[in-house]
Amino acid sequence: MGAYLLRRLLGAIPLVLGVATLIFFVLNLAPGDPAALFANPNVPPEVIEQIRRNLGLDQPLGIRYLKWLGAFFTGNFGYSFAQGRPVLDILKEALPNTLELAAASLVLVFVLGVAIGVFQAVHQHSAADGILSVVALFFYSMPSFWLGLMLMLLFALKAHEWGWLFALPATGITSIDYDYLSAGRKVLDRLEHLILPAVTLSLVLAAGIARYTRGQMLEVIRQDYIRTARAKGLPERTVVLKHALRNSLIPVITLFGLYLPLLFSGAVFVEVIFSWPGMGRIIVDAIFQRDYPVVMATSFLFAVLTVVGNLIADALYAVADPRIRYD
């Protein structure tokens, strides 16, 4: 297992390298001149040319690629064109926020999805099963940016206007007075801010997991070993939550790897909508500003996170299913 993971990790290097290369060239093919962004009509062309030279944009693409790649793998992501500070600093601020959002969503996706799926399978053909199926389909077909806006409208604005018991903060990661709160209140404040973005990001994916888990459970519950478990006299709870669920989860775990890219791309939308200061919002801002170093570093980081996530999924797969041996 350890050897397998090491092999996979080594195998990931060319993959990541390829991703970096692709990002670099695609971005340089895109129209738009970063130097022009600093300019207004009154700036003389010599100055723009000077900016371009300062940024290294006057050199041939191949040279720029090699220099960039060399710097990249020594951990030097360069300087942001727009903000004039190291990209690394920007990522350092943004990465934890994105990871917080992604982790919370991932937990929600699987806990919510699996729980609903199991419930539906156990109560197959009941009214609750039917209703949940429709609800799941509803959220599954919902664009997350629209869903986010609706949730914000309802639980932040209307909840406040209509004087509900609670109203959630609409945007941001902390309140304005965050620095003055006690430690306990700080945690609470962050959680409050996390709820809407995390729920928005999870609902769509959780709906998919619920459908999938339900199908798997119904498949597994018909197996001979479930009858064996019942013949032992085990209570139905144990039969379902131990014998059936463990087997149903094996294919669901593979979805974990597949869902990571969806989660990250969803995070881009959600972070923009909820002004969440994470990598998603950074990359969108950077794209509009033609801030190549930031765009490249952020895309690269997303790619690395996805590769690592898939590795984790493979490892979990082997843990869940003893029939899988990686050697």
Place this chain on the structure above:
Amino acid sequence: MRLLEVRDLRTYFRTEAGVARAVDGVSFGVEAGEALGIVGESGSGKSVTSLSIMRLIPEPPGEILAGSSIWLKGEELVGAPETRLREIRGNDVAMIFQEPMTSLNPVFTVGDQIAEAVRLHRKASWKEARARAIELLGLVGIPDPARRVDAYPHELSGGQRQRVMIAIALSCEPDLLIADEPTTALDVTIQAQILELLGALRRRLGMAIVLITHDLGVVAEVCDRVVVMYAGEVMEEGPVEQVFREPRHPYTQGLMASIPRLGQETERLAVIPGIVPSPTAWPTGCRFHTRCPYGWELCVREHPPLFPIGGDRGARCWLETHPERRAAVDRATGGFLGLAGVGAAALGAEGPIALEATPAESWHRRAAGEPGVPAPEATAPDAPARPLAEDPDVERDVER
């Protein structure tokens, strides 16, 4: 008091094609320590009977009808609360299944799966349960049990998995072991080993066995008494030796005749013509009349009861009340030879018995190997029935 007393068991299933009367008024009993065989073709209701005793029939679509009774040590299981049934399952009554390859959970070690029942019923600690699992693996003949206890099912062969299933079943020393086709999925040498093991364990632990099989050889080897089932009913029952030496019901005779024998020169293997009818529409009268070579119009009209025929035996056949017909049949077949050899299909040599011409006579001819008599379809079967004679497992000589 008998260990198990099944009275008038009716297990029906609601299907789209109608109500399937899979088990329809079955009665039998098992004494403590006794081995009872239940035989019949696929679709005769023997597996549903066994699952009904465990109350493991999925409800819905299944239902055990009111009026059915299953007494275990004097306690009525029909209508018993689920909590009580869970105490009984795996503890007083245990079960092993046909498919050892799929009957064990692939993601838990065999030790865990054995220990689970011990912990549940005996309130044993993890450590005690594990020790018991190792002990049981040794008991069922798994080599190196202390190591094998941590094996996963996919690391074991089919025969070993069935041994593990037996270990699970025996873990709480049940009074009754129900074995539903325990050797059907195994190859012949392993079959013999598993049967030997079951027999040895039964003698050692003094438990009763209900062995469900379509293999008469298995019954002859293991069982004291036999119940022959067809179309959801008991057709014949009695001590194994008597039933096999002198089968009274034409269906039992047919089953006996379908066993290939070493050293017997026959051009064709005898088969019971036709297939088991669909449980949503059993034939009227005697349910076997559509396939019976000796039937007459009474068999089409009236449903025969299970006639007691001396000692411990019974047969659900109108021939029991019509000695003159039985005599004619006996003359034609040279008596119900059963084990000695000649089956229904061998009748062709002597020609059909001169009975009055009835609709049922066509069956007679068909059984005698005459071609060209079209078969009136009873009903379309849900699944193609497998004639016993085609089953590769049926190759053990009963007389051995």
